[in-house]
Amino acid sequence: MNAAPADQLRLLDLQALDSRLDRLAHRRRTLPEHEEIDRLGSRLATLRDLVVAAETEDSDAAREQTKAEQDVDQVRSRAERDQQRLDSGRITSPKELENLQHEITSLAKRQGDLEEVVLEIMERRDEIQTRLAGLVEERDAAQAERDTATARRDAALAEIETESAGDTKQRGVVAAAVPAELLKLYEKIREQQHGVGAAALYQRRCEGCRLELGITDLNAIRAAAPDTIVRCDNCRRILVRTAESGL
Structure with a gap:
């Protein structure tokens, strides 16, 4: 699946809001x-x-x-x-x-x-x-x-x-503002991965599972087109590339 880099970045905004809503729901229950x-x-x-x-x-x-x-x-x-x-x-x-x-x-x-x-x-x-x-x-x-x-x-x-x-x-x-197919994928992964469907790639580390990516994975991401949807091999969350990804 492909999506414009701007749309991928919107997933981080969406994830931040979803995480806030999840925390509020947890606080409400507890x-x-x-x-x-x-x-x-x-x-x-x-x-x-x-x-x-x-x-x-x-x-x-x-x-x-x-x-x-x-x-x-x-x-x-x-x-x-x-x-x-x-x-x-x-x-x-x-x-x-x-x-x-x-x-x-x-x-x-x-x-x-x-x-x-x-x-x-x-x-x-x-x-x-x-x-x-x-x-x-x-x-x-x-x-x-x-x-x-x-x-x-x-x-x-x-x-x-x-x-x-x-x-x-x-x-x-x-x-x-997120394309329907990308949103559907995000929601599916979020349901499977305890509320987190997309995470930033920060300093060569997936912010979803907090594991640093190996050199082979990093080289594959570097080679991928900007609109390619990248997934973390460890947690399978959508990895969103930013200026601080360390690529």
């Missing part, structure tokens, strides 16, 4: 914020689950406390009624008085036991609520940290997109 956001997202999900579990535990304990307090109230009310009956003087039967006094004593013990239960539940709820407050604080901190990381990522992506849009537009202009 922003450290991606990993940070994923890590914080996992931490946040765990904390949210723990908060829900603690809230459920506190809600269950609240119902348990309400039930225990109602039991205390019922026992207290019954004891008050019995005490009023005892104090009224209307009960004259010794046996009935004895039974009533025994019941008042039993109710007092029962009330004391139930109040102990209420206190135990209240202490347990204090512990749960303290733990819950800590978890909520951790969750909110993780959310804020994730929001900050997301904002950094979005800002970095916006910057990358701006650069990429500019380079893509410029690439379109340069690519349009």
Whole structure:
């Protein structure tokens, strides 16, 4: 294949733009914020689950406390009624008085036991609520940290997109000036050679594979017409001759 030296030189401009676009794409994929956001997202999900579990535990304990307090109230009310009956003087039967006094004593013990239960539940709820407050604080901190990381990522992506849009537009202009067959060859080689389809021959070295050419290859290039497409024998990329090729 033949192409005008000016068209071959345009391949270097095109390659420079493609390499920039590849670097931008790599940077887009490997922003450290991606990993940070994923890590914080996992931490946040765990904390949210723990908060829900603690809230459920506190809600269950609240119902348990309400039930225990109602039991205390019922026992207290019954004891008050019995005490009023005892104090009224209307009960004259010794046996009935004895039974009533025994019941008042039993109710007092029962009330004391139930109040102990209420206190135990209240202490347990204090512990749960303290733990819950800590978890909520951790969750909110993780959310804020994730929001900050997301904002950094979005800002970095916006910057990358701006650069990429500019380079893509410029690439379109340069690519349009390259002959179709030469562009097709360049694209094919670029796909095969990790994004580099054309490289300059600089000081007798291929800038694609960074290897210095042997004397036989250099003599063949010297003998080739200026419009001949030259390929590196080592990496098979298009070699573009410049004033600094060292020929």
